[in-house]
Amino acid sequence: MTLGALPQTVEVRTLAARAVTLAGLVDPSRLGRLNAAIIGMQGPVEVIAEFYRDEEGRYVVSMQVSAQVLVTCQRCLSSLEQPVASTTLLAAVWTDEQAGQLPPRYEPLVADAEIELWEVVEDELLLALPSFNYHSDMNCGAETGVQAVGEQGETIAQGNPEQDNPFSVLKALKGDTDS
Ligand SMILES: [Zn+2]
Incomplete structure (x- = not known):
């Protein structure tokens, strides 16, 4: 019909x-x-x-x-x-x-x-209309590759938690002035 x-x-x-x-x-x-x-x-x-x-x-x-x-x-x-x-x-x-x-x-x-x-x-x-929309994981990033970069970033951050922590930078600076 x-x-x-x-x-x-x-x-x-x-x-x-x-x-x-x-x-x-x-x-x-x-x-x-x-x-x-x-x-x-x-x-x-x-x-x-x-x-x-x-x-x-x-x-x-x-x-x-x-x-x-x-x-x-x-x-x-x-x-x-x-x-x-x-x-x-x-x-x-x-x-x-x-x-x-x-x-x-x-x-x-x-x-x-x-x-x-x-x-x-x-x-x-x-x-x-949903407020947030996401691809299912398999399709996400297929066009732009943005997702793949994001995943790598997360892995690095998990491996070295201090690297992404702004306070660790402050701590290092403070350590320099003290010594
Ligand atoms: Zn996507």
Whole structure:
């Protein structure tokens, strides 16, 4: 099945009242805030949004988002492909006060009539993005070789712990002045 584009704006309460499920794609080039946080994206963002009313009559949406993003490996500084996925339960509220009264399983979605669905998707991806990204050890440093140098440095430091210790230098200087 080929997914079409996800609607950019939706009326969350109308869709929830009708128990609509939307499945679609978001063009990653339209997500400016996300693009600023990553190197790039591999393919579109896939979204499944189930709108329904819960037992207490809330208008809710269960949203699954997934994407493949390219981020910088913090160890070797080359790019790495990172899957990002999240599932979130959002409940439509009118005010911040109502948002504060939601059960903890819900994230508030402050909305009058229409919501910017793409922005909600972008928020979820930004939240799901890991703060630190690393290659698995086998691939790390394959492009730049930075990792190999780092490992050697650690080995030397372990062999001669005094060499990397700034206090040992101070101690040596102090010893010189005393003698
Ligand atoms: Zn790496």
